[in-house]
Amino acid sequence: MPQIYYNPGRRSFLKSSAQAAGLLTAYSLGVSSVLAETSSAANEVQLALLSDTHIAEDVQNVYRGFYPSRNLESVVPKVIAARPDAVLINGDVARLTGEKGDYAQVKKLLAPLAEQKPVYMTLGNHDHRENIQEAFPAPKGLQNVKDKQVMVIEQPSTRFILLDSMMYVNKTPGFLGQSQRSWLEGFLRQSDAKPTVLFVHHTLADSDSSLLDVERLFQIIRSHQKVKAVFYGHSHEYKYEVLDGIHLVNQPAVGYNFSDSEPVGWLTGTFRKEGADLTLNAFAGNMKDNGKSKSLAWR
Numbered sequence: 001m002p003q004i005y006y007n008p009g010r011r012s013f014l015k016s017s018a019q020a021a022g023l024l025t026a027y028s029l030g031v032s033s034v035l036a037e038t039s040s041a042a043n044e045v046q047l048a049l050l051s052d053t054h055i056a057e058d059v060q061n062v063y064r065g066f067y068p069s070r071n072l073e074s075v076v077p078k079v080i081a082a083r084p085d086a087v088l089i090n091g092d093v094a095r096l097t098g099e100k101g102d103y104a105q106v107k108k109l110l111a112p113l114a115e116q117k118p119v120y121m122t123l124g125n126h127d128h129r130e131n132i133q134e135a136f137p138a139p140k141g142l143q144n145v146k147d148k149q150v151m152v153i154e155q156p157s158t159r160f161i162l163l164d165s166m167m168y169v170n171k172t173p174g175f176l177g178q179s180q181r182s183w184l185e186g187f188l189r190q191s192d193a194k195p196t197v198l199f200v201h202h203t204l205a206d207s208d209s210s211l212l213d214v215e216r217l218f219q220i221i222r223s224h225q226k227v228k229a230v231f232y233g234h235s236h237e238y239k240y241e242v243l244d245g246i247h248l249v250n251q252p253a254v255g256y257n258f259s260d261s262e263p264v265g266w267l268t269g270t271f272r273k274e275g276a277d278l279t280l281n282a283f284a285g286n287m288k289d290n291g292k293s294k295s296l297a298w299r
């Protein structure tokens, strides 16, 4: 379930009529339009990519020496300074069970950011569907998928699809399910050739704690040349792989790592028709790749 937290001040509503027209078009296509309000060059879009923030109501909550609330608090001004067009948190927004109090704390921490940029969220296994929905409104442009909510964000250079792999609260595995896979297959068949990037919380491995229908996901996306990359979190690791020409990007966690060899941080990403440039902003854990960029060329 993607969520959105966007609470722009009055000034942000002063848009040109051309942008307003673009908004209407986006609405009528059934895609998210919030990002269409942004002003970056039409040939690229910049995203701040966070994952696994793991925020608890208790700001003193600590795990492996990391204080997730303090981490997010320190990241927010850095994200604002990076001036992305939008922010995406790829699941495990909450600490363990997605309590209402957890999301209240998330909301408080993200408020300065959400005044300026839309913050999109996918759901992870430590989120709670009803509680997060109560805290943040479901975005416009949700796709019609039974029991799952999926969002498409259309930008001139890139199309982003936010998938929903959340199965059970506080149980590790994830699952897209038949209705979502059918939707994806149909959507990819009918949409134009614009480079398409998927976001899903769960790891793309053959393991009992990963995305259980990952093989079936790849059966669908492999043959669609427009699918260029899949971004995921869950493992709290930072890693790049390529499978059948599709880039797989394991986003680092903001809350904490599971191993000292992994960075704790977030990515800035510039997406163009031809590929993406991703830069690691590490602030704890393994800092050796902090500030380093990786260029991905689309197949």
Ligand SMILES: [Zn+2]
Pocket: 052, 054, 092, 124, 126, 234, 235, 236, 253
């Ligand atoms: Zn996590």
